[in-house]
Amino acid sequence: MTHAVVEAQGVSRVFPMPAGAVTALRNVSLHVDRGDYVAITGPSGCGKSTLLHLIGCVDSPSSGSISFENRDVATLRESERSRIRLTRIGFVFQRFFLLPMLTAAENIELPQAEAGVPATERRQRTRELLEYVDLADRAGHLPSQLSGGEMQRVAIARALANRPALLVADEPTGELDDTTGNHVADLFDRVHADGTAILVVTHNSALAARASRRLAMKSGSLMP
Amino acid sequence: MTSFALAWRTATCYRARSALATAGVAIIGALLFDMLLLSRGLVDSFADLLNTSGFDVRVVAHEGLPVLRGPIHGGGRLAADLRLLPEVEDVTLVRIEDAVIPGPADDLKNVTVIGTTEQGPRSAWTLLQGADLPRSGTTPDRCPLIVTRHLADVRGLDPGATLNIRIAVPGTASALPQIACRVVGIADFAFATANEYAVATTMSALEAADTTRGPDEADLVLVRSRSSAGGSAAARAIVRVRPDLHAYSNEEVVSQFNQNGFAYFRQVSVVLSSVTLVFAFLLVGTLLTVATNQRLGEIAALRALGISRFRIAAMLLWESALLVGAGGLLALPLGGVLAWRLDRLLRQMPGLPERLHFFVFNSSAIVEHMVLLAATAIVAACYPIWLAARLPIAETLRREVIG
Ligand SMILES: Nc1ncnc2c1ncn2[C@@H]1O[C@H](COP(=O)(O)OP(=O)(O)OP(=O)(O)O)[C@@H](O)[C@H]1O
Ligand SMILES: [Mg+2]
Numbered sequence: 001m002t003h004a005v006v007e008a009q010g011v012s013r014v015f016p017m018p019a020g021a022v023t024a025l026r027n028v029s030l031h032v033d034r035g036d037y038v039a040i041t042g043p044s045g046c047g048k049s050t051l052l053h054l055i056g057c058v059d060s061p062s063s064g065s066i067s068f069e070n071r072d073v074a075t076l077r078e079s080e081r082s083r084i085r086l087t088r089i090g091f092v093f094q095r096f097f098l099l100p101m102l103t104a105a106e107n108i109e110l111p112q113a114e115a116g117v118p119a120t121e122r123r124q125r126t127r128e129l130l131e132y133v134d135l136a137d138r139a140g141h142l143p144s145q146l147s148g149g150e151m152q153r154v155a156i157a158r159a160l161a162n163r164p165a166l167l168v169a170d171e172p173t174g175e176l177d178d179t180t181g182n183h184v185a186d187l188f189d190r191v192h193a194d195g196t197a198i199l200v201v202t203h204n205s206a207l208a209a210r211a212s213r214r215l216a217m218k219s220g221s222l223m224p
Numbered sequence: 225m226t227s228f229a230l231a232w233r234t235a236t237c238y239r240a241r242s243a244l245a246t247a248g249v250a251i252i253g254a255l256l257f258d259m260l261l262l263s264r265g266l267v268d269s270f271a272d273l274l275n276t277s278g279f280d281v282r283v284v285a286h287e288g289l290p291v292l293r294g295p296i297h298g299g300g301r302l303a304a305d306l307r308l309l310p311e312v313e314d315v316t317l318v319r320i321e322d323a324v325i326p327g328p329a330d331d332l333k334n335v336t337v338i339g340t341t342e343q344g345p346r347s348a349w350t351l352l353q354g355a356d357l358p359r360s361g362t363t364p365d366r367c368p369l370i371v372t373r374h375l376a377d378v379r380g381l382d383p384g385a386t387l388n389i390r391i392a393v394p395g396t397a398s399a400l401p402q403i404a405c406r407v408v409g410i411a412d413f414a415f416a417t418a419n420e421y422a423v424a425t426t427m428s429a430l431e432a433a434d435t436t437r438g439p440d441e442a443d444l445v446l447v448r449s450r451s452s453a454g455g456s457a458a459a460r461a462i463v464r465v466r467p468d469l470h471a472y473s474n475e476e477v478v479s480q481f482n483q484n485g486f487a488y489f490r491q492v493s494v495v496l497s498s499v500t501l502v503f504a505f506l507l508v509g510t511l512l513t514v515a516t517n518q519r520l521g522e523i524a525a526l527r528a529l530g531i532s533r534f535r536i537a538a539m540l541l542w543e544s545a546l547l548v549g550a551g552g553l554l555a556l557p558l559g560g561v562l563a564w565r566l567d568r569l570l571r572q573m574p575g576l577p578e579r580l581h582f583f584v585f586n587s588s589a590i591v592e593h594m595v596l597l598a599a600t601a602i603v604a605a606c607y608p609i610w611l612a613a614r615l616p617i618a619e620t621l622r623r624e625v626i627g
Contacts, residue, residue, distance in 0.1 A: 049622055058528050059618035079532065086530020094625050097525030099230075101237030106225060113225045114531050158529070171625075 004031040004067075005088075005166045005197050006055050011064030012220075013050050024050040026220040027064070032166060032199050037192045039208035040201045042217030048201040049170050051217070055199055056089055056168045057081045069165065086115055090159030090196075092169035096151040098143040104154045105130065105139040111161045129157035133187060149180035156187055160196070167191060169200045173207055185210055227535055231542030241511060242547060248507045249551020249597070250558055256500040257559030257593045258566065258583065263493035265567075265584035267482050273414055273579050274474040278347035279316065279446035280455035283462055283471045296469065299442035303341070306445070311453035311461040316342040317442035319430055322392045325379070325421070326402060332378070335421040337389065339430030342446075347414075349424065354383030354409030357426055367405035367429040375421045376410045383407055389423065391434040403433050415577045447471070489582075501600055504548065508604035512544055516608040520615060521624030527617045537609045544605035545598070552597040556590065 013025040024047045032038050032055070040048050053059040054066055057073055066073045068084055076084070085091070098107045105126050112122040130136045133153035143151055152172060159167055169188070173181030185207045192198050192212075200207065208214055216223040235242045274280075283306075285294035296302065303315040319339040325332040340348075340357075349370060357368055367389075371381055381387060390402035405425065416422045431439050449458035455473030462471040472480075482490075516523070523536060563583035570582045 049625075050618075053618035053621070056528065058621070059616075082527070082530050082532055084530070085528060089530070091525070091528045093525055093528075093621065095521065097522055097624075099522060099526075101230075101233040102225075110225055110526075111529050111531070114535060162530075170621075174625075 003033050005034055005036070006066065006068045006199075007031040008051070008054060008061075008066050009064055011051075011054055011061040011066060013047070013054065013059070014062045024220055025054070025061070028220070028222050029064075030055070030215070030222065032197050034165065034197055035192070035195055036197045036199075037188075037210070037212045038197075038199045039211035039214045040199070040217055040222075041203065041205070041208050041214065044203075046217045047220040048217055050220075052168055052170050052199065052201045055166075056091060057085055086111060087162050088165050090156075090162075090164040090167040092152070092155055092159050092167065092172045094171040094174040096143070096148075096155045096175075098151055098154055098158070100143050103140050103142055104135060104146065104150075104157075107143070107154055108158045108161050111158060115162050117162075125161065126157075129160060132160075132190075133157045147180075148176050149183055152176065152180075152184050153187060156184070156191070160191065164196065166197045166199065169198070169202075171202055171204075172200065173202065173204045178206070181207065227538035228542045230539045231546055234539070234543055235546050238515065241515060242550075245508055245511045245547040246551045246554065249504055249548050250554035252500050252504045252507065253552045253555025253593070253597060254559035254562050256497050256504070256596065257555055257589065258563045259493040259497040259500065260589040260592050261559070261563050261583040261585065263490050263497070264586065264589070265582050266489055266580070267478060267486050268584040268586060269579075269581040270481060270486075271474065271478045272584075273577060274477060276347060276414060276579075277446070279314075279448050280474045281447035281449060281459045281462065281471050282474075282477060283445035283447060283466075283469050284443075285469060294443070295437070296442045296445060297438065297440070299341075299440045299445070301440075302442075302445060302466065302469075305465060306447060306462060309458070309461045309465065311449055311458040312447055313450045314448040316340055316446045317427055318444040318446060319427060319437075319441065320443050321430065321434055323389045323423075324392050325375075325387065325389050327379075332375075332421050333392075335375075335389065335423065336416070337391065337430060337433075338422065338424040339427040340424060341427040349411035349413045351409050351411045354407070356409055357424065358408070365406055365408070365429075367403055367425055367433065368408045369405040370409045370411050370424040371407055372413055372416055372420060372422045373410055374419050375423065376407070378421075381407050381410070383409055387423075389433070391436075393434075393436050400434065400436065405429070412578065414579050417574065417576055417578060419574075445469075449473075497596070501596060504551075504597065504600045505604050508544055508548055508601065509607060511547070512540065512605060512608040513611065516540065516611050520611075520620050523612050524615055524617045524620035524624065527615070528621065533613045536612050540609050540612060541602065541605045544601045544608075548597050548601035548604070552594060555593070555597075559593075560585070 008028060008030045010027050010029055011025055012027055015022045015024060028051060042048055054061055057068060108126045108129055109122050112125060130139050133156055135150060135153055173184055181204055188198060189210055202208055285296045299317040303317055306312050306315045321337045323335040323337045325335050352373060357370060369387060385407045387405050387407055388402045389405055391400050413422050447458060449455050459471035459473045567581055567583040
């Protein structure tokens with residue numbers, strides 16, 4: 001037993017392509033502990049997103065193993081992985097991916113409804129989260145009525161909805177200007193301070209600087 | 225937030241797409257509904273027509289349908305025998321002749337003359353003007369006539385007018401003398417076409433007018449069964465006592481016509497309904513597939529957030545059901561209006577009884593329409609669901625960011 005929320009051991013990821021296999025990750029080992037805040041940086045194409053997808057249980061390594069809260073992910077069925085993503089992992093995407101037909105509050109309620117949280121509890125939690133990301137007054141607004149920064153804050157609230165152990169974020173400030181990006185970074189600081197582990201992949205050095213551990217990647221490997 | 229709620233919100237969010245799909249399904253569904261009405265309409269209408277005649281068994285000399293004219297001798301005796309059967313309530317003899325109505329300018333040829341022994345109110349025609357045929361022996365009239373509205377219009381006849389007719393003997397130039405008849409009433413004949421010249425008179429009048437045929441000869445015997453026995457039992461009882469004759473209940477006549485005469489309509493309607501279903505499937509399937517392809521990033525993100533494949537599949541299925549359901553409901557009034565117009569058009573075909581319809585409303589057609597469209601909605605959702613279910617999450621998320 002370890003204190004790691006997630007642990008990758010010697011993982012590689014090879015994408016077989018007609019024009020020749022692409023090795024995106026080579027023998028990478030990484031652990032994210034409870035309350036950890038890890039930032040991964042590196043040049044474009046070095047394998048950051050590929051690693052994040054493995055850690056986030058949306059992809060499987062070609063070799064090596066990933067264990068999430070001491071369970072070997074390779075042995076789990078897709079439905080069990082889906083359950084882990086729903087209740088233990090929160091995803092934040094560069095492009096937000098809010099459902100355009102749902103209001104901010106409904107977007108935050110969606111993963112809770114999927115997890116079977118009763119309606120009254122769900123609404124209470126959604127109110128808290130909207131206040132947490134400072135958007136209490138925008139609960140009834142559709143994503144199209146929000147700015148990029150506001151959308152990303154709603155997306156972070158959605159990722160936190162089921163109180164995950166780990167928040168994974170791929171270029172969360174990629175679509176935002178510096179000031180707005182800083183607001184999002186502030187929010188990450190708060191999430192971290194409140195005890196949620198964070199793994200963020202970013203080109204934004206200001207955001208990376210806030211992490212407690214910064215890892216650099218190059219050509220599919222983590223730099224020592 | 226249920227899958228249905230998500231589907232509903234998607235349908236209302238992408239209004240143009242939903243409106244397009246709904247309108248398309250409504251138009252296609254209207255055609256489907258009409259084909260379903262057509263597939264049984266003529267048969268239902270024909271059965272209705274037979275039943276309104278008030279008789280439910282037809283007795284003829286020759287086997288096979290449609291009923292061929294062939295003389296049944298000793299009609300009076302036959303009628304008396306049949307009336308004795310416990311299954312039989314009433315018997316009427318019918319004789320049908322061709323006649324000519326001589327005119328000042330033109331003779332009217334191909335006039336159908338029907339002679340009937342039926343007493344009391346006749347159900348084969350609806351009286352518009354004047355009186356019905358008198359009961360036998362109650363009138364000095366040698367030849368009382370009921371004429372079709374069309375004939376009355378053409379010849380300017382009113383009740384009380386005199387009309388000369390001459391029975392035409394098949395295969396020979398008519399040598400029979402013409403007789404002067406008196407129009408007692410004008411009626412719509414259930415079995416006559418809109419512009420047919422038909423007249424009805426009493427059996428005794430027709431026998432007197434046509435001396436070439438033996439007296440007491442009938443072409444058709446109509447029998448009303450007792451309601452406790454029913455038409456089929458009465459038909460069996462009749463054949464038992466008169467094995468030389470053929471008796472058909474209305475159900476048998478309808479089912480034989482259904483197999484022979486109307487099979488063509490059923491086949492046409494099956495082919496056309498299948499084509500309309502394929503169109504509905506292609507329309508909804510294409511729109512949903514395009515929409516799903518546009519939303520792959522969104523769907524991959526939902527899957528990354530732990531929303532199950534099942535939930536996403538249910539959402540797409542509901543979306544399909546909503547579009548097809550809304551279109552299918554709109555299709556009913558639209559199809560109804562279209563059927564009404566088409567029916568009027570088709571009934572202008574010559575040689576059809578005026579009361580016969582091609583499109584007849586029936587509730588089982590609505591049920592079939594709904595079941596077929598529901599099946600179409602499910603089939604149309606299959607490919608988009610398959611797309612969404614097998615979607616590689618990581619690869620799709622990456623592609624969405626790069627794109
Ligand atoms: N699904 C895939 N199929 C083929 N090749 C892939 C796939 N996913 C990633 N790769 C390849 O793996 C390598 C690493 O890609 P990855 O997206 O992880 O890079 P990255 O570090 O996130 O880059 P960026 O900073 O531009 O987002 C690249 O060479 C990429 O082309
Ligand atoms: Mg990347």
